[in-house]
Amino acid sequence: MDMFDRLEATIRERRDAGDAATSYAASLFARGRPKIAQKLGEEAVETVIAAMAQPDKIVSEAADLMFHLIVLLADAGLSLDDVRAELARRDGVSGHEEKAARAR
Numbered sequence: 001m002d003m004f005d006r007l008e009a010t011i012r013e014r015r016d017a018g019d020a021a022t023s024y025a026a027s028l029f030a031r032g033r034p035k036i037a038q039k040l041g042e043e044a045v046e047t048v049i050a051a052m053a054q055p056d057k058i059v060s061e062a063a064d065l066m067f068h069l070i071v072l073l074a075d076a077g078l079s080l081d082d083v084r085a086e087l088a089r090r091d092g093v094s095g096h097e098e099k100a101a102r103a104r
């Protein structure tokens, strides 16, 4: 199990049986999808700001972003495997090609 899978397992445990008083992930689930989505957006913006102005913070902001993305997926009943499957479906298809096919 890699780090992402272990983190996802922990997040799902917090979703199903976590205590919002002691777990940040459980507190996000308790506050609901709008709050989770808001936090994900904030972390995305913080990652962009780091990319533009503080490159030494990109990794730490990216980790915050990934954490909140996995929380959002778990809240929606989805998983990293769903994202892996979508990326596998796209594997080898150029982004330019895929976009052109949409217009046909």
Ligand SMILES: N=c1c2ncn([C@@H]3O[C@H](COP(=O)(O)OP(=O)(O)OP(=O)(O)O)[C@@H](O)[C@H]3O)c2ncn1[C@@H]1O[C@H](COP(=O)(O)O)[C@@H](O)[C@H]1O
Residues within 6 Å of the ligand: 007, 010, 011, 014, 022, 023, 024, 025, 026, 063, 064, 067
């Ligand atoms: N990877 C993370 C992780 N990354 C970021 N964060 C938290 O995300 C929050 C983001 O910080 P902010 O300042 O933006 O948020 P905030 O001001 O506290 O919240 P708001 O008042 O804005 O809602 C911080 O509290 C971070 O500690 C994380 N919290 C938990 N994990 C992992 O999740 C596991 C379970 O955590 P708990 O649910 O807290 O037990 C941990 O063992 C870690 O492995």
